[in-house]
Amino acid sequence: MKVARIAYKGSIHIVTEKDGKLAMPDGQMLEEDQVVWLPPVNPGSTVVALGLNYADHAKELDFSPPKDPLIFLKGPNTFIGHRGETKRPITAKYMHYECELAVVIGRRARHVSRKNAHDYIAGYTIANDYAIRDYLENYYRPNLRVKNRDTCTPLGPWLVDASDIEDPCNLTLRTYINGNQTQEGHTRNMIFTPDYLIEYLSSFMTLNPGDIILTGTPEGLENTAIGDEVMTEIEGIGRLKSTIIADQPLTEEQPLSSSMRRS
Template sequence: MKLVRFGQPGAERPGILASDGTLRDLSGLVPDIGGAVLSDQGLAMLRALDPLVLPQVPEGARLGPPVAGVGKFICIGLNYADHAAESGMEVPPEPVIFMKATSAICGPDDPVLIPPGSEKTDWEVELAFVIGKRARHVPEERAMEHVAGYMIANDVSERSFQIEHAGQWTKGKSYDHFGPVGPWLVTRDAVADPQDLAMRCTVSGQVMQQGSTRTMVYGVGFLVSYLSRFMTLEPGDIVSTGTPPGVGMGMKPPRYLRAGDVLELEVEGLGRQRQEVVADPLG
C-alpha cells in the first residue's frame, strides 16, 4: 500500500495510490496520514478499502511529505562503509545519531534551497522509515513491529555548516527544504526486504550515487531497537538511515549543488523524487 499527502504546503490532505495508478482522496475517511492511522490497526483499515471507489485527486496535484505530525526527524551518519571512506572517516562502532529539524521537511518534488552564503550544499539519497507504534526499549527481534513503512529521503547537507563550523552536524542539515521525503509512504508489508533495495541519485542527468541498502552497516531492525534505548520513538517519527557513496563532498575535486541543477532520486519500490535547485530568494 502506498500512502500520500497532496495539496499546497500546510494544507495537505491524505491520499492513497490506487491499482490503476491514480491518486485517491482519503480525507473523508481519515484526518491525515499520522498518529493512530500509522498503527497496524489503522493501516489494516485502509488496506481493506477499495481505493477505486474514492474521489480521484486532480492530476498534477502537488505531493507533500507523506507523513503528518512528525515529532522527530532522526538521521544516522556514516552508515555505509564506502561512504565513510569517501568522507575520510571510519565506520563508527555504534550508530552516529543526529537530528534534522522538522522545519526542513518538504515534499518530494519541492525545490532544494541553497542557503545564503552557501558554497557546499550536497545531496544524499537515503532509505527512511516511519515509526507506526510507540517504541521504548524494544528488543531487536520485535523491532520491525514498530515500523509503519518506508520512503525516500534526501538528506540535503551544507558541508561547511556541518563540518567547518563548531558544534554538531544539525546546523548543516536543517535548512528549509533540506528534508524532501516521499513521494509515498510504502507500508511495511509491501517491502519484502528493506535491506535489499537499489538506490540511485543523479544531478543534472549525471549518475552520482548508485548503491544498495545491502551495504548498510546497521539495518532497520537494529536501528529501531538501538534508538529506542535512548529516546522514545513515537508514531510519525522519521528515521533516515544513511547514504551510499557518491556525494559531492567525496568527489575529487568536490562537486556541490548550484542553482539550476536538477536532482532525481530513486529507491527501489519507493518511487522517485525530482527537485530543482534554487538560491533561497530570502538571501
Template sequence: MKRARIYDRGREVWATLDEADTILRLPDGKVVPVVDAQWLPPIASGAATYALGLNFADHNKELGFAPKLETPLIFMKGANTFVGHEGDSPRPHDGNQMHPECELVAIIGAPARRVPASQGLDYVSGYTVANDYAIREYLENFYRPNARVKNRDATTPLGPWIVAASAVPDPQALAMRTTVNGTVVQNGSTSDMIMGVAELVSYLSHVTTLMPGDMILTGTPQGVHFCNPGDTVICEIETVGRLINHLVPA
C-alpha cells in the same frame, strides 16, 4: 498500499494511490491525477525525526573514516526542514559544496520501547525516500551535523509517498540511486548500511520511546556531487519511490 500527503482545496489531506501510481484518491472520494498533485512531505503532525550520519560503510571509506563508528551518529531534524516531491530547495549563496544524500526512511507504526533487534521491523509501518542535503562548508570537523547543515528550511525533500512495510520484505536489499540533471552521482544499496533498519529501531527504542509516525532517516551511500541552483535532483530507492527536487538560489 501507498499513502501521500497533498494540498487540495485549501487543506492538507492524506490520499491513497491506485496500483498504477497515476491517481490519488482523497477521503471524500475525490480523485486527483498524480501529475496535478501539490505534494507535501508525508510526515505526521508532531512526529519526531531521527537521522543517521556515517551509517554506510562505502560512504565512510569515501570520506576517509573508519568503516564503522563506535556508536551511531544520530541527530534530530525539525519539521521545517522538509519539502515535498517536486518541491524547491534553496542553496545558500556560499554553499558551493551542497550535495544530495539519498536515504531510506523508516516510519514507526507502534510505540516502541526497549525493542530487541530481532523484532525491530515489527514496529515499522512503512518507508519513504529522503534527500537529506549536506553542505560541506557548514559541517564541523568535516562530517559532524549541526543546525546550519541539517535544519535549514526546505532542504530535505521527502516523499513522494509512504509505501506499506508489507511491500518491502527486506529493507536491507534495496538499490539506491541519485541523478543530477540525468547524470548518476550515487549508486548504492541499503545492504551497505552499518546498522540496518531493525537495529536502528532497537537502538533508538533503548534511548527513547518511539511513537507512531516517528521517522528514521537511515543514512546515505557513497557519492559526493556538488550541486548548483537550477539543478534537478532525483533520488530513487527500489520498491519505495522516486523523489524529485529542484535547487533554487537562497
C-alpha cells in the same frame, strides 16, 4: 500499499497510488502535477538522522566505520514534499544530496528487541537530506547550519507499507541530477540496519508513531547547483524530486516588513 499526503483545492487529503495516478478518497483520479505534495508523514514528531551509516560512504570519506551510531536530530522546518523547492545559500560552494531510506515508526516503542523491531515499523519512504558542506565542522558533529536548514530535506513521495518491503536491507538507491545518474548504492551496505537502530534508540528513548529514522546515504555524492532538478530513487518505494533555488539573504534592498519590525 502506497499512500501520500497532498494539498488540493485548499484541503489536505490522504491519497493512494493507482496506475500511476493519485486516487482521492472520493474516487477522483489526479495527475502528479495537479497537486501540492506534502511529506507523507507529518514531521512534527521526532526525526532521528544518522551520519556515516554506509561502509562505502565512510570509506569514500577516509573514515573507519563508526562503532556506534552517529545520531543527530532534525527539526520539522527542514522538511518539504515531493516536487518542492530546496533553497541553496548563494554563497555556498558545496551542497550535496543524500539519498536515504526513511523508516517510519508505527507503534510506541520502548526497549524493543532487534528480532521484534519490524513489528514497530509502519512503512518506508525516501529522504533527500541535503548538506551544505561549507558549514561542516566534522562528520561526527554535523551542526545546525549543515543539517537543519529550512527546505533542505525533501521527504516522500509515498509512504510504502512495511509489509510491502520484504527486506529493507536489499534495496537499490540511485540519485540523478537533471536526468543524469550520479549515485548508486545498496542498503545492504548499511552499517546499522533499521532493526538494530530501533533496538538501540528504544533502549534509551521512546519512539512514537510517526517518528522517523533517516538511515544515511551510500557513496557517490556530487555537488549541486541552483536550477538543478535532483531525483532520489529507492527500489520499491518511488522517486522523489526537488528543485534547487537560490536562498537570497535579507539586504538593504530587502527590508523587513512593517509587521515583522513591530514584532
